[in-house]
Structure formats: structure tokens, C-alpha cells
Amino acid sequence: MPTADTPTKNEFDGAAAVTRSMLGWGVVAGPFYLVFGLVLALTRPGFDLSRDALSLLLLGDLGWLQLLNLGLAGVMTLVAAIGLARTPAWSRVAAVLVGVYGVCLVLSAFFPPDATGAFPPGTSGGVFTTSGMLHLVFGGLGFVCLGAAAIVAGSWAKRHVSPTAGILSRIAGIVVIVAFAAGGALSGGPAGVALLWLAVLAGWAWLALISVAAYRAVPHPLLARRPVEAKAA
Numbered sequence: 100m101p102t103a104d105t106p107t108k109n110e111f112d113g114a115a116a117v118t119r120s121m122l123g124w125g126v127v128a129g130p131f132y133l134v135f136g137l138v139l140a141l142t143r144p145g146f147d148l149s150r151d152a153l154s155l156l157l158l159g160d161l162g163w164l165q166l167l168n169l170g171l172a173g174v175m176t177l178v179a180a181i182g183l184a185r186t187p188a189w190s191r192v193a194a195v196l197v198g199v200y201g202v203c204l205v206l207s208a209f210f211p212p213d214a215t216g217a218f219p220p221g222t223s224g225g226v227f228t229t230s231g232m233l234h235l236v237f238g239g240l241g242f243v244c245l246g247a248a249a250i251v252a253g254s255w256a257k258r259h260v261s262p263t264a265g266i267l268s269r270i271a272g273i274v275v276i277v278a279f280a281a282g283g284a285l286s287g288g289p290a291g292v293a294l295l296w297l298a299v300l301a302g303w304a305w306l307a308l309i310s311v312a313a314y315r316a317v318p319h320p321l322l323a324r325r326p327v328e329a330k331a332a
Contacts, residue, residue, distance in 0.1 A: 110321075111320055111321060112318065112319075112320045112321075113320070114185070115317050115318050115319065115320045116320040117185075118182050118185040118186065118317050119182075119314050119317050119320070120182075121178050121179060121181055121182025121185070122179060122182035122183065122186070122310045122311075122313050122314040122317070123182075123310070123314070124175040124176075124178045124179045124182070124310075125175070125176070125179030125180075125182065125183070125306050125307060125309070125310030125313075126307045126310050126311060127175055128172050128175035128176050128179065128303070128306065128307075129172075129302075129303025129304065129306060129307050130303075130307075131168075131171065131172060131175065132168055132169070132172035132303065133299075133300075133303065135164075135168040136153045136156065136165065136168055139153075139156050139161070139164055139165055139168070140153060140156065143156060143159070143161065144220060145217070145218055145219060145220035146218055147217070147218070148292075149289050149292060150217060150218075150288075150289065150292060151215070151217065151218050151292070152212075152286070152292060152295055153165070153299075154169075154207070154211075154212050154234065154238070155212060155214075155215065155218050155219075156168075157169070157208065157211035157212065157234075158211055158212070158214055158218070158219050158222075159219040162211060165208070166208045166209065168208075169204050169205070169207060169208035170204075170205050170208045172204055173201045173202065173203070173204030173205035173206075173208065174201065174205065175201075176197065176198075176200060176201030176204060176306065177198055177201030177202060177205075178201075179197065179201075179306065179310055180194050180195070180197040180198035180200075180201055181194075181198070182310070182313065183197060183309075183310070183313055184198075185317075186313040186316055186317055187316060187317065187318075188255065188258075188259065188316075189252075189255055189313060189316075190251050190252055190254070190255055192251055193247075193248040193249075193251040193252040193255070194248075196244040196245070196247050196248035196251065197244070197245065197248045197306070199240070199241070199244040200241045200242070200244045200245040200248070200302075202241075203237040203238070203240050203241030203244070204241060206233075206237045207233075207234050207237040207238050207241065210230045210231075210233040210234045210237065211230055211231070211234060212230075212231050212234045212235070213226060213227055213228055213230075213231030213234075214226070235283070238279075239279070239283070242275055242276065242279040242298055242302065243276055243279075245272075245275055245302045245305075245306070246271075246272040246273065246274075246275035246276035246279075246302070247272060247276070248272070249268050249269065249271045249272030249275065249302075249305045249309070250268070250269050250272035250273065251272075252268050252309055253265040253266070253268040253269035253272070256268045256309065256312060259312070259316055260312050264312065268305065268309065271301050271302075271304070271305040272305070274297065274298070274301045275298050275301050275302045275305070276298075278294045278295070278297040278298035278301065279294070279295065279298035281294045282294030282295035282296075282297070282298060283295070
């Protein structure tokens with residue numbers, strides 16, 4: 100039986116370390132996407148943040164930069180979803196929903212939206228394409244899944260963080276779904292763009308905060324000190 104004088108050693112939990120690393124990408128994904136997107140928006144001729152959704156940056160000669168932005172943010176989100184699924188007591192349903200959002204981000208990157216009459220410059224707009232339709236489908240599915248994930252995860256946040264966190268998680272989910280739906284209905288005007296921005300910001304903020312909470316719920320990779328086995332004489 101170990102005593103106070105028994106030699107001890109630290110054991111490293113590799114699985115916990117990997118899970119924490121994965122959850123870190125849930126914090127990085129949103130700021131990466133927003134900063135990258137804003138830089139592109141401010142440097143693309145003819146792009147107006149008060150009128151144009153960031154997805155329109157997929158169009159034109161430099162559209163590959165926004166494709167890279169969306170694709171990388173989607174991969175980061177998918178990795179974070181796997182980390183959430185590995186978090187003790189975390190809802191597997193919510194983790195799958197976050198993963199679907201990440202996949203939808205990647206897919207929407209490869210199917211650009213339809214051009215508007217204002218962007219890219221020189222296009223007439225009003226032409227509906229299969230690519231544009233798929234972009235809307237993946238975008239809508241992704242935001243609904245992200246909002247639903249926040250609503251479902253409210254129970255976990257209530258138990259493992261605080262009752263207030265649970266309520267805020269559910270509110271964030273409702274905001275994401277309602278703001279995206281309303282923004283899509285009012286697309287083409289400043290109000291619609293503002294609502295889309297609200298959905299995007301609420302979604303990324305929720306993912307970052309819930310990833311931090313899950314990170315803290317994962318046991319530290321350095322476990323309690325264990326007795327060192329005595330060597331045979």
C-alpha cells in the first residue's frame with residue numbers, strides 16, 4: 100500500500116491532450132474566418148460590406164481566396180466537432196450537428212453564389228444557377244444545424260457551466276437560426292446583410308465559448324501522480 104514516502108510519477112493522458120487540442124480549433128475558426136474575410140472585403144474593388152454578404156467574395160478572379168477561407172474554417176470546425184464528441188458527457192447529437200455545419204462550410208466554398216447586380220462589378224445579376232442554389236442549400240442547412248447544436252448543448256452548459264450559460268446557449272441557437280432565415284429573406288438590402296452578420300457572429304461566438312467550456316471539462320493531460328512500481332531486486 101502506498102505511503103507518503105512512496106515514490107510517485109506523473110502519467111500523461113494522450114487522449115485528453117488530443118481532445119483539448121481539437122477543441123482549440125473551435126476557438127480559432129471564427130476569428131480566422133472573420134479576419135480573413137474582412138481583409139478580402141476591404142481590398143476587393145466594388146465590394147460593399149453594408150450591401151454584400153461575404154460569400155460573394157467567392158466570385159471573380161480572387162474568389163479562390165474566399166474558397167480557402169471558407170474551406171479552412173470548415174475543416175477547423177469539423178475538428179472542433181470531433182473534440183466536442185470526445186468531451187465527457189457532451190451531447191453526441193450536438194457534436195454531430197456542429198460537424199455538419201463544418202462540412203457545409205466546406206461544400207458551400209466549392210459552389211459559389213449567384214452574382215448580384217452590384218458585385219462583382221460588371222455583372223448584371225438576376226441569373227440563377229445550380230451552383231448558386233446549392234450554395235444556399237448548404238448555407239441554410241449549416242446554419243440550422245449550428246443553431247440546433249447550440250440549443251441542444253444548452254443542457255450540457257447548464258449542468259457543467261452554469262444555468263445562465265445554458266440559457267445563453269439556447270438563445271444563441273435561436274438567434275443563429277432566426278437571423279439567418281430573416282437575413283436570407285431580406286437579402287440584397289442593408290437589413291438583410293446586417294441580419295446575416297448577426298447570425299454569423301452569434302454562431303462563431305457560441306462555438307468559441309462552448310469550445311472553451313468543453314476544454315475546461317476535459318481532464319488535464321497530466322493525471323494525478325501515481326506510485327512508482329518497485330523494481331525487483
